[in-house]
Amino acid sequence: MRDLDPSVDTAGADETAECPYCGSTDTEREHPKGPSLCRSMHFCNDCEQPFEKFA
């Protein structure tokens, strides 16, 4: 098996984020980086929307 891309192997995987659409904290971090280095990608389990968190 190939090694994991180092960019996804970061701390804070369980860090919670608040969904900017419905305010739920039942969210998962999908990737530590987003369209820019200072944004991470998350998914809200309540409203089933992907969203980004700053920093």
Add this chain to the structure above:
Amino acid sequence: MRTEDYERPERDHDAMACGYTTYDDAAGPDAEKAATDGEVPATGAGATGVERDVWQALYRVEDPEMPVSIVDLGLVYGVTVEDGTAAVEMTLTYTGCPARDMLVEEVRRSVAAVDGVDSATVTLVWSPGWTVDMVTEQGRRSLREFGLSV
């Protein structure tokens, strides 16, 4: 025919990518500094005179990736104006920020354009490192309005 004998494109040393654009080789910070002395981030509260105008110019500079002022993002660490020379100390969210040269140049130009400022320098500072806690209340509101979780 040997491959070495084929003619290949030659570089035109006078060529410019665009004949109508003036390219500036001076982009980038004037200096980098390990640590800053002042309280961070700085927001320009209580600034007067030309210094206040410099802060106003900085508040108008927005991050290239989101419509939020760099001051509200907590990126500005200090401003001093002495004898028409403005010195800005700032940081970036990441040392490898791809917007580095663009942002530094925009800050330098915006500050240099302020009445009463003859020249401006921008110093990048890496300590204390930027964290999301440095974002101001207005910055948080703007980021949420933009659709980002803070």
